[in-house]
Amino acid sequence: MLTIAIVLGIFVVKLVDIQVVQADEINADALDKRSIPNLTFGVRGNIVDSDGVTLADSVLRYDVTASPRDVRDFTRYSTTASGVAVETDVTWPEAAAEIAAETGQTAGEVQRIIADKLAADPDSNHAYLARGIDTEAYRALVQLGIPGIYFEAVQSRTYPNGQVAGNLVGFVGSDGAPQAGLEYTENDCLQATNGSETYEKGADGVRIPGSTVTEKQAEDGNELVLTIDRDLQWFTQQAVAEQAQAVGAPWGVATVQEVKTGKLLAVADYPSVDPNDVNLTEEQYRGSRVFNSPYEPGSTFKSVTAAALVDAGLANAGTHVLAPYRFTKDGASLRDSFGHPDLPLTLAGVLAESSNTGISILGERMPTADRFDLITDLGVGQRTEVGFAGEEPGIVPDHTSMDVQTKYATMFGQGLATTAAQVSSIYQTLGNDGVRMPVQLVEGCRTADGEWISQPTGEPRQVISARAADETVHMMETVVTDGHFGDTLVIPGYRVAAKSGTAQVSDGSGAYGSNYLVSMAGVAPAEDPEYVVTISLANPTTMKSSAAAAPVFQKIMSQVLKTYRVPPSSVPSPNLPTTY
Amino acid sequence: MSGNVAHAVPRTGWIGSRTDAVREQARRHIEIVSTRDQRKARPRTVYALLIVGALFAVLMSQLLLSIGLSDGAYAIQGLQQQQRELSRTQQVLTEDLERLSSPQNLAANAQALGMVSNAAPVYLRLSDRAVLGAPVAATADAGAAPLVGNVLLSGVAVAAAGSAAEQSATDDTAASTPPVTGADGIPVTGMGSGAAATDADGVPESGLPTPITR
Numbered sequence: 001m002l003t004i005a006i007v008l009g010i011f012v013v014k015l016v017d018i019q020v021v022q023a024d025e026i027n028a029d030a031l032d033k034r035s036i037p038n039l040t041f042g043v044r045g046n047i048v049d050s051d052g053v054t055l056a057d058s059v060l061r062y063d064v065t066a067s068p069r070d071v072r073d074f075t076r077y078s079t080t081a082s083g084v085a086v087e088t089d090v091t092w093p094e095a096a097a098e099i100a101a102e103t104g105q106t107a108g109e110v111q112r113i114i115a116d117k118l119a120a121d122p123d124s125n126h127a128y129l130a131r132g133i134d135t136e137a138y139r140a141l142v143q144l145g146i147p148g149i150y151f152e153a154v155q156s157r158t159y160p161n162g163q164v165a166g167n168l169v170g171f172v173g174s175d176g177a178p179q180a181g182l183e184y185t186e187n188d189c190l191q192a193t194n195g196s197e198t199y200e201k202g203a204d205g206v207r208i209p210g211s212t213v214t215e216k217q218a219e220d221g222n223e224l225v226l227t228i229d230r231d232l233q234w235f236t237q238q239a240v241a242e243q244a245q246a247v248g249a250p251w252g253v254a255t256v257q258e259v260k261t262g263k264l265l266a267v268a269d270y271p272s273v274d275p276n277d278v279n280l281t282e283e284q285y286r287g288s289r290v291f292n293s294p295y296e297p298g299s300t301f302k303s304v305t306a307a308a309l310v311d312a313g314l315a316n317a318g319t320h321v322l323a324p325y326r327f328t329k330d331g332a333s334l335r336d337s338f339g340h341p342d343l344p345l346t347l348a349g350v351l352a353e354s355s356n357t358g359i360s361i362l363g364e365r366m367p368t369a370d371r372f373d374l375i376t377d378l379g380v381g382q383r384t385e386v387g388f389a390g391e392e393p394g395i396v397p398d399h400t401s402m403d404v405q406t407k408y409a410t411m412f413g414q415g416l417a418t419t420a421a422q423v424s425s426i427y428q429t430l431g432n433d434g435v436r437m438p439v440q441l442v443e444g445c446r447t448a449d450g451e452w453i454s455q456p457t458g459e460p461r462q463v464i465s466a467r468a469a470d471e472t473v474h475m476m477e478t479v480v481t482d483g484h485f486g487d488t489l490v491i492p493g494y495r496v497a498a499k500s501g502t503a504q505v506s507d508g509s510g511a512y513g514s515n516y517l518v519s520m521a522g523v524a525p526a527e528d529p530e531y532v533v534t535i536s537l538a539n540p541t542t543m544k545s546s547a548a549a550a551p552v553f554q555k556i557m558s559q560v561l562k563t564y565r566v567p568p569s570s571v572p573s574p575n576l577p578t579t580y
Numbered sequence: 581m582s583g584n585v586a587h588a589v590p591r592t593g594w595i596g597s598r599t600d601a602v603r604e605q606a607r608r609h610i611e612i613v614s615t616r617d618q619r620k621a622r623p624r625t626v627y628a629l630l631i632v633g634a635l636f637a638v639l640m641s642q643l644l645l646s647i648g649l650s651d652g653a654y655a656i657q658g659l660q661q662q663q664r665e666l667s668r669t670q671q672v673l674t675e676d677l678e679r680l681s682s683p684q685n686l687a688a689n690a691q692a693l694g695m696v697s698n699a700a701p702v703y704l705r706l707s708d709r710a711v712l713g714a715p716v717a718a719t720a721d722a723g724a725a726p727l728v729g730n731v732l733l734s735g736v737a738v739a740a741a742g743s744a745a746e747q748s749a750t751d752d753t754a755a756s757t758p759p760v761t762g763a764d765g766i767p768v769t770g771m772g773s774g775a776a777a778t779d780a781d782g783v784p785e786s787g788l789p790t791p792i793t794r
Contacts, residue, residue, distance in 0.1 A: 160678030162730025
């Protein structure tokens with residue numbers, strides 16, 4: 001009886017001790033053991049083209065980590081095909097070779113990582129063996145069942161189309177932080193928000209039902225839709241690359257823009273970065289020179305002067321000018337690119353022959369201030385609405401303080417600098433009855449439900465009169481039909497209006513060197529322009545004139561007309577006279 | 581002991597002096613009779629059993645429920661594991677698909693099949709079988725070297741190369757069909773034919789035209 005009482009008493013004391021005295025401590029310990037705080041990941045949004053084709057995709061990659069102190073020889077239990085259990089002894093060097101075969105390292109490298117860690121700290125329990133391996137390698141490594149090897153899933157980006165639009169899409173760093181292009185500038189749209197939750201698990205690691213407490217919901221990023229057409233982008237990049245290599249140009253750019261909307265359909269850079277492996281490309285070519293590299297546009301800018309004259313009523317397509325080879329006035333001296341006797345040209349002929357003297361003589365009719373107002377209205381000197389990462393505004397000299405030489409030079413596109421995007425926008429304005437549309441590269445940011453969160457805004461602006469714009473387009477048709485380019489600009493069945501440019505490139509010390517930037521910009525079909533194509537090749541070595549740009553312009557424009565099913569021209573060209 | 585004081589005055593006719601019969605009668609008359617309500621309210625064994633049974637049932641169902649719940653936890657765990665595996669597979673396949681459908685790969689395969697691109701924009705309008713544009717034959721030099729790289733395609737063989745050889749070896753029908761070299765007898769419209777060129781989207785007015793085999 002007494003014994004029972006004593007035993008019971010001990011139990012009671014112990015019970016009180018556990019349930020009351022130590023209760024809080026033990027509860028906390030227990031909760032720690034089974035409660036798991038968990039970070040939940042949102043997925044970064046995709047970047048897609050105008051048709052929804054994926055240009056940048058979020059994927060899971062795996063970091064292979066090891067606990068060096070737990071790495072050792074082990075016995076692998078497996079079953080043969082006939083069902084016989086087999087035990088194989090695997091030494092660490094053998095295991096390292098197996099790992100290396102999947103991660104693309106050498107067995108020595110894997111062993112060295114572990115050895116180095118152990119040398120620094122014999123109790124080391126963390127080392128990265130390989131980072132960012134793909135799912136197949138991950139699965140193979142899991143199958144190997146090597147002790148001391150663990151995996152961490154990491155968010156990563158893949159760009160299935162490689163260099164296609166790589167210049168635009170940009171890339172993220174190995175830490176997932178956006179570094180360039182649209183990944184960088186549109187990060188607000190794309191980025192995901194990580195969430196957090198806590199749950200309790202049983203001894204075998206199974207989540208206890210009803211124990212999950214979500215502190216914060218993870219949110220996926222949104223989808224960024226571009227105005228770019230992936231296939232046209234590829235074609236344009238390929239065409240630019242072919243021609244740049246053919247004429248020995250270190251870099252070249254091309255754009256395709258929709259006249260009626262201002263949407264960019266292709267923005268090609270050569271060389272272009274492959275966002276999957278940024279290190280393959282020199283740093284200076286990892287962005288988009290279409291936005292980031294202003295250059296003196298040269299004669300493609302004569303269309304602006306011509307349009308300004310017509311708009312102001314100071315000239316029309318038929319205005320006569322006797323264009324000399326050399327023109328000097330007030331200390332300014334300029335000449336045409338080819339020697340010739342005085343040419344009786346119309347304004348259209350000035351464009352067709354690309355006469356510097358002709359455009360200077362006619363351009364003088366307009367007050368410089370008015371001409372510069374128009375140049376500014378056309379968007380030169382300001383970043384486009386795209387706001388691309390590292391975009392340059394170009395350079396417009398102060399017309400009140402510039403010298404006489406620059407006054408004339410700006411009439412034919414020297415002495416000021418534009419980006420290719422700005423040149424494209426100028427031709428878009430000319431093609432669109434003088435209405436400048438905001439330059440657009442991004443269609444918008446879209447949720448998974450297809451709802452638009454944000455879309456670029458901007459107002460169309462009538463920069464020059466519709467009459468002046470149309471007349472300028474018709475004058476530019478003579479460049480194709482009567483210019484120096486033979487058949488290389490002609491697209492059978494279509495009326496094409498274009499203007500060439502062979503701009504001298506500054507040698508960096510205030511003078512012009514022997515390098516040229518050859519270009520071509522134009523619209524088609526001329527009776528009702530729908531698409532702008534511009535192409536510029538910098539510093540070509542084998543062919544230093546715009547004839548280098550003409551065939552690729554024709555090629556890209558043909559592809560654009562095919563891609564968008566533009567029917568052949570049905571209205572005959574006015575065939576404006578170029579001489580008198 | 582102190583009886584002398586207490587019983588100094590003897591009482592007469594006290595109750596104890598009654599006869600036994602009278603006493604018996606009196607006792608019967610004052611017996612407490614439970615009312616009908618009281619009788620009804622009296623606890624019954626069946627109710628007790630019912631309550632205990634219900635309690636037991638509740639406990640049992642709670643036990644079963646938590647067994648079911650834990651079982652579900654394992655099922656969920658298993659399914660989530662399966663889902664993870666499947667989404668890994670899906671990701672691998674999606675990556676493959678996206679990589680293979682990249683324009684670089686398609687162009688390489690098309691070239692391996694001997695296809696060349698034709699730069700001239702020409703359309704066939706189904707409604708009146710009009711050819712819009714000026715057809716020109718494609719030239720073989722259109723197939724330039726691929727200059728737009730894609731590191732994801734390194735190690736991906738051109739799938740079309742092998743099957744093209746197979747195709748030409750086995751497919752007699754394809755080999756015996758003469759290549760289409762021209763469009764004789766079909767009106768070619770180009771510049772200047774305004775009415776014909778307005779509807780080049782190729783929407784047939786009365787379904788697809790029947791192909792005529794010559």
